[in-house]
Amino acid sequence: xxxxxxxxxxxxxxxxxxxxxxxxxxxxxxxxxxxxxxxxxxxxxxxxxxxxxxxxxxxxxxxxxxxxxxxxxxxxxxxxxxxxxxxxxxxxxxxxxxxxxxxxxxxxxxxxxxxxxxxxxxxxxxxxxxxxxxxxxxxxxxxxxxxxxxxxxxxxxxxxxxxxxxxxxxxxxxxxxxxxxxxxxxxxxxxxxxxxxxxxxxxxxxxxxxxxxxxxxxxxxxxxxxxxxxxxxxxxxxxxxxxxxxxxxxxxxxxxxxxxxxxxxxxx
Amino acid sequence: xxxxxxxxxxxxxxxxxxxxxxxxxxxxxxxxxxxxxxxxxxxxxxxxxxxxxxxxxxxxxxxxxxxxxxxxxxxxxxxxxxxxxxxxxxxxxxxxxxxxxxxxxxxxxxxxxxxxxxxxxxxxxxxxxxxxxxxxxxxxxxxxxxxxxxxxxxxxxxxxxxxxxxxxxxxxxxxxxxxxxxxxxxxxxxxxxxxxxxxxxxxxxxxxxxxxxxxxxxxxxxxxxxxxxxxxxxxxxxxxxxxxxxxxxxxx
Numbered sequence: 001x002x003x004x005x006x007x008x009x010x011x012x013x014x015x016x017x018x019x020x021x022x023x024x025x026x027x028x029x030x031x032x033x034x035x036x037x038x039x040x041x042x043x044x045x046x047x048x049x050x051x052x053x054x055x056x057x058x059x060x061x062x063x064x065x066x067x068x069x070x071x072x073x074x075x076x077x078x079x080x081x082x083x084x085x086x087x088x089x090x091x092x093x094x095x096x097x098x099x100x101x102x103x104x105x106x107x108x109x110x111x112x113x114x115x116x117x118x119x120x121x122x123x124x125x126x127x128x129x130x131x132x133x134x135x136x137x138x139x140x141x142x143x144x145x146x147x148x149x150x151x152x153x154x155x156x157x158x159x160x161x162x163x164x165x166x167x168x169x170x171x172x173x174x175x176x177x178x179x180x181x182x183x184x185x186x187x188x189x190x191x192x193x194x195x196x197x198x199x200x201x202x203x204x205x206x207x208x209x210x211x212x213x214x215x216x217x218x219x220x221x222x223x224x225x226x227x228x229x230x231x232x233x234x235x236x237x238x239x240x241x242x243x244x245x246x247x248x249x250x251x252x253x254x255x256x257x258x259x260x261x262x263x264x265x266x267x268x
Numbered sequence: 269x270x271x272x273x274x275x276x277x278x279x280x281x282x283x284x285x286x287x288x289x290x291x292x293x294x295x296x297x298x299x300x301x302x303x304x305x306x307x308x309x310x311x312x313x314x315x316x317x318x319x320x321x322x323x324x325x326x327x328x329x330x331x332x333x334x335x336x337x338x339x340x341x342x343x344x345x346x347x348x349x350x351x352x353x354x355x356x357x358x359x360x361x362x363x364x365x366x367x368x369x370x371x372x373x374x375x376x377x378x379x380x381x382x383x384x385x386x387x388x389x390x391x392x393x394x395x396x397x398x399x400x401x402x403x404x405x406x407x408x409x410x411x412x413x414x415x416x417x418x419x420x421x422x423x424x425x426x427x428x429x430x431x432x433x434x435x436x437x438x439x440x441x442x443x444x445x446x447x448x449x450x451x452x453x454x455x456x457x458x459x460x461x462x463x464x465x466x467x468x469x470x471x472x473x474x475x476x477x478x479x480x481x482x483x484x485x486x487x488x489x490x491x492x493x494x495x496x497x498x499x500x501x502x503x504x505x506x507x508x509x510x511x512x513x514x515x516x517x518x519x520x
Contacts, residue, residue: 029349150360153343153351160318160338161360161404200348207350208384 013225019134021217024196034086042068044097062181117188117240133182205258276326304461337401375399
């Protein structure tokens with residue numbers, strides 16, 4: 001049944017979209033957008049590492065993304081200007097990754113497949129990895145949901161209630177690294193952060209609680225993934241960027257809706 | 269046994285010593301207020317008591333199973349985070365609808381459960397923070413400058429609410445405040461900090477201490493007179509209050 005490459009692509013896109021949505025909510029609530037950028041750009045270094053050492057790509061990316069995320073989360077905990085620091089890390093990681101991949105001897109690597117993903121080439125094994133990782137992210141978030149929310153609102157408040165905000169930060173870091181490792185095949189290192197942030201931001205006007213926002217984000221992310229896949233087949237455009245373009249279109253509609261909402265309410 | 273006790277507690281903030289050698293304890297049912305100028309280590313002390321700040325030296329011991337209700341100084345809710353009052357007070361633990369109704373009523377905001385947190389006024393917001401803290405069924409309620417941003421009548425009303433809550437629940441209350449006069453009226457004990465404990469005791473003792481006057485000047489003494497006048501009014505210790513008042517007038 002999974003012989004059809006379009007079906008495999010659709011399932012891969014859905015897996016990434018569904019797990020990225022709730023994680024993306026935390027990324028924007030905690031203002032970690034740059035954090036997501038830096039971690040996903042580091043994925044390219046992971047690719048270089050994997051190619052150089054014959055590790056599976058997913059393992060290399062997971063390892064490097066995890067190290068990157070831990071380094072950032074330690075550094076930004078101190079009083080270094082986090083915004084500038086994250087900007088530096090995000091772009092340096094990307095540049096270093098590109099250089100590292102090009103330095104690999106005897107390899108002719110198709111860079112664009114790692115930068116933008118190659119969802120149409122997803123194998124059954126890839127699919128198992130993607131859904132395994134997505135499930136791990138979803139379970140981590142579901143397990144720690146309330147503690148994560150409390151720590152997001154105010155670390156001291158979480159601490160006073162017997163929580164451990166540092167542990168919650170680590171759990172988010174781990175979830176982000178897993179997400180990056182499984183999403184690189186689908187949307188590529190450059191656009192992973194988009195799949196985290198855009199559906200979550202699009203969901204905001206429709207939600208009154210964190211949970212409904214996460215559910216809306218999952219629906220919108222899935223819609224973008226499937227819509228983008230169909231559009232790319234129809235118009236022969238690259239799939240990863242098409243998915244993100246659809247997501248961006250939905251965001252524009254949602255923003256227009258939220259801007260018009262007060263006026264609609266007055267009339268209604 | 270004390271709810272929380274510190275021995276020789278020293279705290280660092282940004283690599284500098286924020287507070288040194290604090291021996292402090294709070295007993296069940298007590299209301300203790302921490303006063304001190306900005307940067308005197310008040311918030312650092314509270315954060316160490318709740319376990320958010322590791323001591324550089326000394327130790328903090330909490331009674332086993334101690335439940336703390338914490339009302340932070342301010343809570344910035346990002347505009348991207350939708351949050352109703354009902355959802356907020358369910359953090360980090362789910363509460364029953366009855367418990368939530370009771371807590372909101374006790375905190376003086378029974379009608380706000382379905383509102384968005386970002387739509388609340390300053391006073392409503394602080395009361396919702398209080399309601400959430402009450403849902404922890406605290407042995408100790410900790411308030412960090414909880415009336416910052418409230419006007420004078422607003423903060424007076426808030427402190428009356430705290431007093432009523434203590435009467436109701438019998439929990440101890442530890443608060444940091446700048447509203448010296450209101451705070452002193454409500455406290456059993458005052459701890460005055462300035463990088464160390466510069467004086468402590470009953471409100472009268474502290475207000476008469478030279479260390480306290482050096483920090484806050486004589487301007488606050490009028491406020492204390494107000495305190496004594498209040499007590500004089502309610503508890504009929506007329507003579508003492510009068511004496512105190514005269515003494516202050518002379519000193520001022």
